[in-house]
Amino acid sequence: MSKPLGYYTSYTxxxxxxxxxxxxxxxATFEKMTKQEKLFLVQAIAAQYCVELDGDPRIEIKQLPxxxxxxxxxxxxxxxxxxxxxxxxxxxxxxxxxxxS
Numbered sequence: 187m188s189k190p191l192g193y194y195t196s197y198t199x200x201x202x203x204x205x206x207x208x209x210x211x212x213x214a215t216f217e218k219m220t221k222q223e224k225l226f227l228v229q230a231i232a233a234q235y236c237v238e239l240d241g242d243p244r245i246e247i248k249q250l251p252x253x254x255x256x257x258x259x260x261x262x263x264x265x266x267x268x269x270x271x272x273x274x275x276x277x278x279x280x281x282x283x284x285x286x287s
Contacts, residue, residue, distance in 0.1 A: 190214035228268070 191197050191214055197205035212218040219227075236243075254264065 188215035188217075191216070 191205060191209050192199070195205055197203055197209065199206070208216075216224060254267075259267075
């Protein structure tokens with residue numbers, strides 16, 4: 187079961203924020219959105235956040251999505267990977283890339 191929006195954000199009921207508008211329109215756990223709509227928002231937020239950061243991803247990282255599909259990583263594992271990446275991005279568990287000479 188999903189936790190409500192306020193669990194993941196600074197939103198508290200009655201605060202008048204845009205997050206409150208989203209919760210009222212789509213539900214506390216976004217139950218009024220389809221899975222595809224939720225994935226679209228994940229992609230859009232990630233793309234915007236990526237553009238705001240300096241530099242570009244390494245070529246090998248850009249190739250990982252096609253490699254994962256080519257190697258038949260399951261849908262469940264892909265979603266688990268997405269969850270792990272979001273947690274690492276949010277809580278600072280990301281390292282600077284290692285550059286080999």
